[in-house]
Amino acid sequence: VLEESQTVTTSEQVELVSFSGTVEVKRSGSSDYEAVTEGMFLVPGDTIKTGAGASAVLGFDEEDKNIVRVEENTTSVILLKDNEKVELLQGEVFSIIQSLPAGSSFEVRTPTAVAGARGTEWATRYDGDETEVEAYDDAPFVKSISESGALGQEMKVVTGYATRVPRFQPPTRMREIPQARREMWQNRRQVMRQDIQGIRERRGRPDRAQFRAQQEKLQKKARTNRARQDAEGIKKKSEDPRIQKAAEKIRAAVEKKANQGRENVFVGDHNLKDDKQAAEVRAREAGAGI
DSSP: OOOBOOOOOGGGOEEEEEEESSEEEEOTTOSOEEEOOTTOEEOTTOEEEEOTTOEEEEEOSTTOOEEEEEOTTOEEEEEEETTEEEEEEEEEEEEEEOOOOTTOOEEEEOSSEEEEESSOEEEEEEOSSEEEEEEEESOOEEEEBOTTSOBOOOEEOOTTEEEEEETTSOOOOOEEOOHHHHHHHHHHHHHHHHHHHHHHHHHTSTTHHHHHHHHHHHHHHHHHHHHHHHHHHHHHHOOOHHHHHHHHHHHHHHHHHHHTTOOOBEETTEETTSOHHHHHHHHHHHHTTO
């Protein structure tokens, strides 16, 4: 059964408020990085990578009260999965969280821990071996990740202190943040505030609505192209005639919906904008008559 879905809402995307230096994005489902543009939107699965001396500021709400600065030499993935908003694969991010729905939190996941807050300012750093969490305002929390993937007990990090979380280990004893790091954070905060003020002024311009509409249109076109390419790739690689037939049906459905100006197409409960692996599963299910 083919049906139309809703477009991505502002709660399901992130705006790249500003950037400096070499910053690239790898779109969900793509294998190639491309240069970012100021004001572009990011969706779950998109990967942001900063080069040496580069940085990017991400806005997670229309009022820009929840922002994250991606530091240099950092690779992070947009999650927007319940409370987990960002996955930090390497490097460092600074977070300023000021407005969240009641009962929710804003969390950053790394390979060794989940750090989060319900309204505070903190830094999360991952170097490939351990995660470090620094509390600059109020008290963020951190939870370790066990070898099985289970989350450990939540630990509060006191303002002005930091903790480390080695792989498969609980957080270490808190230590005071060095003065040099505190001064660096003050500078980062000021820059982030300036970036936010800049985008608020930009949003007030008459051409802002047109810009946002153009960004949405480009996103829709990119997702449609990826779904089309996935279906074509499955058809070419598979020798099973049932899978080839199912892939052709998917490709035809994508073309039909694209011509109607719709970019989200479903087969059963599966959205065709998902990644290539999910597309192959869909094709196999359809080929088997599931």
